[in-house]
Amino acid sequence: MLTTERKALIQQVLRRDGRLIAKSFAHELGVSEDTIRRDLRELATEGLLQRVHGGALPASGATADFPSRQTTASSAKNALGLAAARMIQPGQIAFLDGGTTNVQLARQLPPGLKATIITHSPSIAVELAQHPLVDVELIGGRIFKHSIVTMGSISAEAISRIRADLFFMGVTGLHPETGATTGDGEEAAIKRLIACQSAETVVLATREKLGAASPYRIVPLAEITTLVVETGDYADAKQMFQHETISVVNA
Template sequence: MLKAERHHYIMTKLVAEHRVSTIDLAVELCMSEDSIRRDLNKLHEKGLLEKVYGGAVPIAEKNRSVFDIVITNEQKKKEIGYKALSLLHDGQVIIMSGGTTNMVFSKLIPPSLKATIYTYSLPIAMQLSQYPNIDLIFIGGKMQKNAMVTIGMDVLQVLSKIKADICFMGVSSIDVKQGLTEEGYEVSIVKKAMIESSDKVIAMFTADKMNTKKPHVVCDLTMLDTIVTDLGSDDPRLEEYKKSGVFIF
């Protein structure tokens, strides 16, 4: 499909649905997510739409907040979040990665929870700042603007000094043979540091992330304690993951 045709498709969909998702567009147009992001950036530069985290919205509906985040499969991510709530306990030291699954999860945390939570995700930090009983530590560093997470040596130094009880890890791609993988090298390094600093690692993802892979390895499945998905624990798609020894929740 030519660029002009893609742009026309995106704008038509935006008018009809008032919001478009980078992931959904990539699937519908059989393009990479990076190509779709470039298309959205070009349309943004022309003033035809407003690029936001995860997609785009019409100019007329632009939210003044920079945290107008497009969340795909939100109901499935809520199902994951509700499952993961049982893993939270008062007094825990928690690390949370970025990603929209963890964003949805953070909104479900009960206000009564008394815990210390570290995160390098700015949107999640802003969400958790509303909880009076959570001791929140935002890990500062170089900002990766497209994902609104911090990266670099400053983040790694902080993580190296943390001893967390549990890490809730958002997942970009997971595969039985390749394990967890990421698109960006710097994010993969930060996630490795998160795993090393945590007693337990909980991987949270929707089923569409399964059996996919990105260029940069985070860890193999043996480094994970628990997988939380929107699938039932007896779903046959999870059989190979169970064989690796990871607990399916």
């Protein structure tokens, strides 16, 4: 089998099964495990999969920068944002992570809602500036331009002093094996810290994030309380995470 044929088959298996074990796949094709590992390295370099110990997982397609993501899956993000906005109760403190889906959440908070929103996203703070009853607390720090959120020691120190009822966490991948992942190590650490400071963690996931993985782990699935997905993805998400304690909500 030619290299291009093996690589095409690898991607086919990942789409079908959601994972690939290098040793078993090499045995199935009658080639060495080193050959398959080389194929996986090359495909990972091209951003076509995410290598993990012993094999590979599908790579997340949600890794573009903030301006690019603003124009994708707008109807899906609108539905997810609306469903999530209903979760915030009067008097609660909610932390909104950065991301285009959470921007939709901010836009759809009911005008009569009196609550406190904490965020390290200037974009979300601007969206909420005109809300009549929501108090907005903006975490300072160094701007991470890819996601347009603040990070660094100043951000971490401020976050460590808060206690939130809900954390709406942005991810680029959500997989049963790797949990919630993202593309930057420092951003993953900040998200993990916010989750630790929050009573519940909610993830709003568009289709390309489900069953996919990015390089840096944020938290395992056991630390996510609720997953909000589109109507068309509800059955697949329930099946994918059936052995987890996470609650799946249909948007």
